[in-house]
Amino acid sequence: MGVRLLVALRDLDPPAGGAEMSLATLLKGVAAPGPYAEDAPDYIPLMPTPEQGEEEAWSVSVFQSSDRGDVTGLTGDSLLQRTVASLPVESLWSGLAWRLRNKVTGRPNLGFHRRHLRKRNRAFERWLAPHLAEAKQSGDTLLGITQLHWSAGAAEAFRMAGIPHMTFVRDELQFDHPDLYRPSLERAVAVCGAGHGLLRQIESVFKLRRAAHVPLPVDYAGRFGAPLPDRQEREDGDAPHIAIVGVTPEKGLRLYRRLLPHLAEVWPEARIDIYGGGAHVESLSHFPNVTCHGHTPVEAVFTHCDIHLLTVESTGSWGRVINEAGLFGIPSVSVDIGAQPEAVGQGGVIVNDKTDLTEWTAALRTCHENRKALGEAAREHAKVIDHRRAVAMFRSTIRDVLKL
Numbered sequence: 279m280g281v282r283l284l285v286a287l288r289d290l291d292p293p294a295g296g297a298e299m300s301l302a303t304l305l306k307g308v309a310a311p312g313p314y315a316e317d318a319p320d321y322i323p324l325m326p327t328p329e330q331g332e333e334e335a336w337s338v339s340v341f342q343s344s345d346r347g348d349v350t351g352l353t354g355d356s357l358l359q360r361t362v363a364s365l366p367v368e369s370l371w372s373g374l375a376w377r378l379r380n381k382v383t384g385r386p387n388l389g390f391h392r393r394h395l396r397k398r399n400r401a402f403e404r405w406l407a408p409h410l411a412e413a414k415q416s417g418d419t420l421l422g423i424t425q426l427h428w429s430a431g432a433a434e435a436f437r438m439a440g441i442p443h444m445t446f447v448r449d450e451l452q453f454d455h456p457d458l459y460r461p462s463l464e465r466a467v468a469v470c471g472a473g474h475g476l477l478r479q480i481e482s483v484f485k486l487r488r489a490a491h492v493p494l495p496v497d498y499a500g501r502f503g504a505p506l507p508d509r510q511e512r513e514d515g516d517a518p519h520i521a522i523v524g525v526t527p528e529k530g531l532r533l534y535r536r537l538l539p540h541l542a543e544v545w546p547e548a549r550i551d552i553y554g555g556g557a558h559v560e561s562l563s564h565f566p567n568v569t570c571h572g573h574t575p576v577e578a579v580f581t582h583c584d585i586h587l588l589t590v591e592s593t594g595s596w597g598r599v600i601n602e603a604g605l606f607g608i609p610s611v612s613v614d615i616g617a618q619p620e621a622v623g624q625g626g627v628i629v630n631d632k633t634d635l636t637e638w639t640a641a642l643r644t645c646h647e648n649r650k651a652l653g654e655a656a657r658e659h660a661k662v663i664d665h666r667r668a669v670a671m672f673r674s675t676i677r678d679v680l681k682l
Contacts, residue, residue, distance in 0.1 A: 281336040281680065282418040283308070284441065286406050286432035287425055288367060288398075290342050290360075291352035296494075296598055297426060297448040300472075302352050303495040305423075307669030309338045309357040314677060318670035323605060323661050324504040333673065339413065341406055343367055343428075363405045369394050383591075384527035384558060385454075392455050399431030399458070406432060410439040421680055424462070426451060433462030442467040444490075444679065447480055450528050450593035456483055467679040470672075472596035472663075473617020479594060490675045494598045495668035498605055498660070502577050506606060510581045517547050518646050521583035521608075523576070523599050524554040530589040531558050533638075540635045542567040545643065553579050580606035585626075585645045589613045596621050601663045604656030609649055611641050625656025 285305060290298055311332035319328040337359070344362035353360065371394035375386035413420060422436035422443030429445055436443040445466045452459040463469050463480070468488040471477045477489040512519065525531055541548055542565060550567050552559055553574045563570045576599070580586070586603040587610070594616010601621060603610055610626035612618040619628050627641045645652060661667070676682075 279417045280334075280419070281421070281676075281682070282413065282416065283336055283338045283421055283423055283676070284341065284410065284413055284436075285338060285358075285423045286341040286402075286428070286435065288343050288402075288428040289346060289426075290340055290358075291350040291354075292347045297446075299352065300448075300494050300598075301423075301425060301446065302356075302358075303497065303665050304492070304669055304672045305338050305340075305358055306353070306356045307495065307665065308336050308673050308676065311335050312666075312673060313670050315667075315670045315674040318667060321661060321664045321666045323498040323664050324506070327666060336676070337418070341409055341432075361409060363402070365398070365401055365405060367398075369397065371397065380527075382532070384531055388454060392458060395427060395430070395455060395458060399428055399434075401431070402428045403431035403435045406435040407438065410435055410441060414439060414441070419680060419682075421467075421676060430459050430462045433465065437461075437465060442679065444468045444470055444675075446470045446492075447476065447595070449595050450591075452480075453483060453593055460484060468675060470675065471617070473594070473620045475615075475617040475620055476594050476596065479616050488679065490679075492672050492675060493668040494596050494601075494663045495665035495672075496598060496602065496663045497665040498602075501602075502605070507577050507581055509606075512582060514549070517549055518545075518585075519549050519551055519583045520642060520646075521579050521586045521603075522550065522552045523579060523586070523588070525552065525556075525558040525562065527558070528591045528593065530587075530591070531561075532591065533589055534562055537635055537638055538562060538565045538568055541639060541642075544639055548642070548646075551579075551583060576602050577606070579603075580608045583608060584649055585642065586610040587612075587642065588618075590615050590618065594618050596663075598663060600626070601656075601660045604653075604660040607653035607657045609645050609652035609656045611638075611645050620662075623655065623659035623662070624652075625659045626652055 313330045339359045341361050343365050345367045371390050375390035378387040420441045422441050424432035425446035463484045468490045469486045470490045470492045472494045552570045588597045596617040600610045604625045613631045614628050615631050627645045629641045
C-alpha cells in the first residue's frame with residue numbers, strides 16, 4: 279500500500295496546451311523520487327540538479343478522454359498509467375456556442391456552452407465512478423486531482439466515492455460558470471493555482487478550504503536545450519520589435535484591436551510580431567505595423583524580439599511565456615490582474631488594467647528603453663517556474679492535504 283493519485287480530466291495529452299503540459303510535468307515529477315519544498319535546493323535554470331535528499335515516489339493513474347488521439351511524447355515515456363474514455367469532447371451545444379459567440383469579445387455563447395459542459399460532466403462522472411470503486415479496493419491512500427472542463431464531473435465522482443480531491447484553476451472557465459464549478463472548488467481539500475494573485479481572485483468568488491500556490495513548471499533545458507540559441511540579427515536593424523505570442527479573447531484581443539493602430543500612429547517605427555494561428559490572429563494582420571508569423575518555436579520568437587507583450591481580460595492566470603521570454607533576457611509588459619505581476623517580477627513593466635492607450639504606449643517605450651537592465655532582471659526571475667522547484671512545492675501540497 280502507498281499513495282496513489284487519481285487524475286481525472288478531459289485532456290492530459292493530447293493536446294499539449296499550457297495547462298496539460300503543466301499538470302503532466304507535475305505528475306511525472308511526483309511519480310519519481312524527489313524532495314519536499316523545504317528540502318529542495320535553489321534550482322538554477324539550465325544547470326544540473328544539485329545533490330538533494332529524496333522522498334519516495336507516488337503512483338499516478340490518469341483517467342481521460344481518448345477523443346483527441348493517443349498518448350504523445352508528453353506522457354508516453356513516463357510512469358503515468360492511462361485509462362481512456364470514449365467520450366466525445368465536443369457536441370452540438372459546443373458547436374452552437376462557438377457559432378453564436380460574442381461578436382465583440384470572440385468568446386463562446388455562455389448559455390450553450392454551459393449546457394454542453396453540464397452534459398459532458400454528467401457523462402464523465404458516470405464513466406469514472408466504477409474506476410474509482412476499483413481503485414478503493416487497492417487499500418492505497420488515494421487523492422483525486424482534476425482541472426478544467428470536466429472537473430465538475432470528476433469532483434462529484436470523487437465525492438460519491440469518498441475520495442478527497444484537489445482542483446487546479448488554470449483560466450477563466452470557473453469564473454464564467456461559477457454555479458457549475460462551485461462544488462468542485464468549495465469541496466476540494468485544496469484549490470491549486472499558479473500565483474497568489476490568482477488565488478485571491480478565486481477566493482473573491484468561491485469559499486475555499488485551502489488555497490495552494492503551485493507554480494507553473496517549465497523544464498527549460500528539456501524545452502530549449504543548453505546553451506540557449508544566440509540572438510539573431512534582423513534586417514531592419516534597430517527598429518523596436520514587440521512580440522505577442524498567442525491571441526485569444528481572454529488574452530488581449532480587444533486591447534490589441536485598439537492598441538496596435540494607436541501604436542502605428544504614435545510610434546510608427548515599432549514593429550509588432552504576432553505568433554500563433556487562428557481567426558483572432560488573422561483579425562489583427564491588416565494593421566500596417568503588424569507581421570503575423572504563424573506557429574513558431576518559442577526560441578525563434580525570443581531570439582528576434584526586443585520586448586514581449588502579454589495581457590489578460592479578466593483572469594490573471596500565470597503567463598508562463600513571460601518567464602520563457604525572461605530566460606532569453608527579454609522583458610515583458612503585462613497587466614496588474616491576478617498573478618501577472620508575480621510572473622513579471624522586476625523583469626518588465628506592469629500597467630493598471632483600467633489604463634488608457636497612452637499609458638500602454640508609455641509602458642512599452644519604457645520597457646524598450648530599459649530593455650537591457652530589465653532583461654537581466656527577467657533572466658534572474660525566470661527560475662520561479664523551474665520545474666524542479668514547482669514539483670517540490672506540489673509534492674509538499676499533497677503531503678500536507680493527506681497529512682502524510
